[in-house]
Amino acid sequence: DGGITQSPKYLFRKEGQNVTLSCEQNLNHDAMYWYRQDPGQGLRLIYYSQIVNDFQKGDIAEGYSVSREKKESFPLTVTSAQKNPTAFYLCASSIDPGAGEFYEQYFGPGTRLTVT
Amino acid sequence: AQKVTQAQTEISVVEKEDVTLDCVYETRDTTYYLFWYKQPPSGELVFLIRRNSFDEQNEISGRYSWNFQKSTSSFNFTITASQVVDSAVYFCALSAPGSGYSTLTFGKGTMLLVSP
Numbered sequence: 285d286g287g288i289t290q291s292p293k294y295l296f297r298k299e300g301q302n303v304t305l306s307c308e309q310n311l312n313h314d315a316m317y318w319y320r321q322d323p324g325q326g327l328r329l330i331y332y333s334q335i336v337n338d339f340q341k342g343d344i345a346e347g348y349s350v351s352r353e354k355k356e357s358f359p360l361t362v363t364s365a366q367k368n369p370t371a372f373y374l375c376a377s378s379i380d381p382g383a384g385e386f387y388e389q390y391f392g393p394g395t396r397l398t399v400t
Numbered sequence: 401a402q403k404v405t406q407a408q409t410e411i412s413v414v415e416k417e418d419v420t421l422d423c424v425y426e427t428r429d430t431t432y433y434l435f436w437y438k439q440p441p442s443g444e445l446v447f448l449i450r451r452n453s454f455d456e457q458n459e460i461s462g463r464y465s466w467n468f469q470k471s472t473s474s475f476n477f478t479i480t481a482s483q484v485v486d487s488a489v490y491f492c493a494l495s496a497p498g499s500g501y502s503t504l505t506f507g508k509g510t511m512l513l514v515s516p
Binding site for chain 2 (some may be wrong): 324325326328372388392394396
């Protein structure tokens with residue numbers, strides 16, 4: 285079945301440690317996205333990538349880093365510089381919007397990160 | 401700038417009641433896209449509908465219907481004869497590509513609780 289996988293579902297880390305969240309898709313989508321969701325809040329965009337080896341900062345990129353070495357994969361690293369990393373992280377993918385168009389994004393099951 | 405407002409934080413209904421979730425958006429672009437997503441307790445966002453700004457026809461899909469009104473910048477979602485399985489957080493989202501690349505702006509969501 286086509287879809288997006290994120291692992292692990294729950295992740296616990298000590299403050300000061302970097303942690304990498306996995307996101308893999310087999311939908312053959314060019315565009316991929318990372319969002320952060322806090323309780324009672326909507327989704328906020330961290331990073332997005334339209335194509336392999338290229339990515340752009342979203343609204344809240346500080347303290348995060350990404351890579352896009354393969355079309356299928358878009359891992360997110362939460363660095364120790366992120367001041368409040370505990371949150372629910374969602375990865376998504378879509379057909380590349382291009383200019384003037386926008387397609388629905390499909391989401392993975394999410395990773396709930398707790399940093400203590 | 402783009403903005404999506406979902407004024408209803410939480411709605412509680414009894415099964416079989418009809419319920420309408422409100423969404424008001426702001427954008428200066430004439431071409432834009434509106435979306436609704438459902439987030440059940442499992443956390444994964446499920447795509448429900450995509451609508452572009454040039455298509456003002458209302459849409460019905462089973463018990464779901466959407467009312468798009470450009471004059472009031474609203475894109476409301478109605479569930480007819482609600483069921484317990486409809487309990488979830490529902491997000492309205494907007495993308496306004498304009499002449500360049502755009503991303504998705506989410507509202508803060510409306511939590512719908514349907515009791516038996």
